Amino acid sequence: MTTPDGATIGYQTVGCGPPVIVIPGVLSMAANYERLADALAATFTVHTIERRGHGRSSPQTRDYCVATECMDVSALREKTQSSYVFGHSYGGLIALETARNNRLLKKIVVYEPGVSVNGSMPITWRINYEKLLAQNRPLDAFVAFSAAVGPTRAQNTPRWLMKLLLPLIMNRQDLRLKLGLLENNLREHQQIANLNNTYQNYAEVSADTLLLWGGKSDLSWVAPAIEKLSATLPSAQVKQFPRLNHFGPDQTGPREVAQAVRDHFAS
Numbered sequence: 001m002t003t004p005d006g007a008t009i010g011y012q013t014v015g016c017g018p019p020v021i022v023i024p025g026v027l028s029m030a031a032n033y034e035r036l037a038d039a040l041a042a043t044f045t046v047h048t049i050e051r052r053g054h055g056r057s058s059p060q061t062r063d064y065c066v067a068t069e070c071m072d073v074s075a076l077r078e079k080t081q082s083s084y085v086f087g088h089s090y091g092g093l094i095a096l097e098t099a100r101n102n103r104l105l106k107k108i109v110v111y112e113p114g115v116s117v118n119g120s121m122p123i124t125w126r127i128n129y130e131k132l133l134a135q136n137r138p139l140d141a142f143v144a145f146s147a148a149v150g151p152t153r154a155q156n157t158p159r160w161l162m163k164l165l166l167p168l169i170m171n172r173q174d175l176r177l178k179l180g181l182l183e184n185n186l187r188e189h190q191q192i193a194n195l196n197n198t199y200q201n202y203a204e205v206s207a208d209t210l211l212l213w214g215g216k217s218d219l220s221w222v223a224p225a226i227e228k229l230s231a232t233l234p235s236a237q238v239k240q241f242p243r244l245n246h247f248g249p250d251q252t253g254p255r256e257v258a259q260a261v262r263d264h265f266a267s
Contacts, residue, residue, distance in 0.1 A: 003075045005068075007058035010050035011076060015041025019082035020265065021073060022048040024250075025089030025114070026188050027178045029054045032250045033088075039258035043266065047080050049073065051091075053184040060184055066191045070098040077104065084265045088249045090114040090188050093195070096229075100204040108205075109261045111212040111249050112222050115229060116196040120221035123193040125149065129186060138179040139163060145185065151218035151245075199228045209236045210264040212257065214244035222246070237264075 001009045012030045014037050022033050030048040037046040051069060053060035060068075073085070073094060083106040087095030092113025099105045114121065125148035132141035143162045146154045154162065167175060211233075213226050230238050239260055244253040 001076060001079055003072055005071070007052065007072070008056070009052065009058065009072050009076065010056045012037070012048045012050070013045065014038060015043070015045045017042075017044045018084065018265070019080040020044045020046050020084045020086060020261075021076055021080065021082050022046060023069075023073060023085065023087040023091030023094050024048065024051060024054070025087075025091045026185050027181050028088075028250060029177065029181075031055075033254075035254040036086075036249050036258050036261075039255045040262060043262055044084070045080075047076060047082065049076055051094075053187075054181065060187055064187050064191075066094060066097050066195065069094045073098045074102075083107070086110070086249075086261055087113065089246065090192065093192065096202050096205060096209075097195075099207045099209075100201060101206075103206055105207045107208045107210075107265055109210040109212060109264055111257060112214065112217060112219070112246055113211075113225060113229070114192045115199055115225040116192050116221065117199060117224040117228050119196055120224050121149070121189070121192050121196070123189055126186065126190070129182075133182060133186075138182055139166065141182055142166070142179060145182075149189075149219075153218070199225070199232055202229060202232050203234060205233055207235070208264070209233050210260065211236055211238045212248075212260060213238075213240055214246060214248045214252075215240050215242035216245045219246055 030050045033048050037048055040046050050057045052058055085095045086109045088111045092110030095108050095110050099108050129141050129144050143159050211226055211229055213222055230236050249257045
């Protein structure tokens with residue numbers, strides 16, 4: 001797909017039925033959501049976008065911003081005629097931003113959208129992170145990022161130990177993928193920080209919205225985001241998955257999440 005500014009955006013399509021767009025989060029690609037897409041494929045035609053800087057899509061440029069992501073999603077929406085969107089984490093933030101004053105989107109589902117409330121998603125880790133990337137130490141940068149914004153267990157793990165364990169506990173290909181996306185990760189988190197405390201803007205979302213979150217996320221910013229969004233969105237329902245963490249859609253519970261998505265879009 002070619003966007004209005006001439007960029008090339010890839011996407012993966014599976015299934016049959018009404019079209020749905022899936023927007024991945026940070027450090028992820030369309031392939032990470034294949035199980036979610038497959039679980040929806042019997043009911044919907046699922047188009048998982050490959051965001052800029054990911055896969056074969058055009059790279060992120062210096063003027064990259066959330067508005068660029070929204071333009072890409074809107075271009076895919078026009079191409080596929082979808083009125084349903086699902087977004088995870090940063091992809092959830094993009095979904096909410098795209099849905100503002102957009103009556104072409106009828107229903108959206110977001111799982112733990114990356115919405116910062118009162119600085120709940122700071123970017124104070126940026127300076128050290130950039131320094132490590134400049135020194136060509138991507139694994140150290142990934143460890144520094146995880147220790148700064150990850151769950152309590154990651155924050156409490158000594159960095160030397162985390163650096164030792166990550167290559168052992170993570171799939172080698174997945175780790176290589178994430179290390180290759182670290183520059184994008186910085187730009188995307190800067191966008192989250194730039195939108196801190198702008199959640200009031202989502203009063204402009206007319207789409208019926210389902211807010212999903214995991215009871216085992218252990219991320220301090222999730223609960224405040226869900227609380228503010230549920231009070232701000234004109235039409236919002238909230239569902240918690242007690243056994244899932246932040247990675248429910250792509251790792252720990254794609255079928256459970258898909259069922260909630262299916263129910264919302266089919267209702």
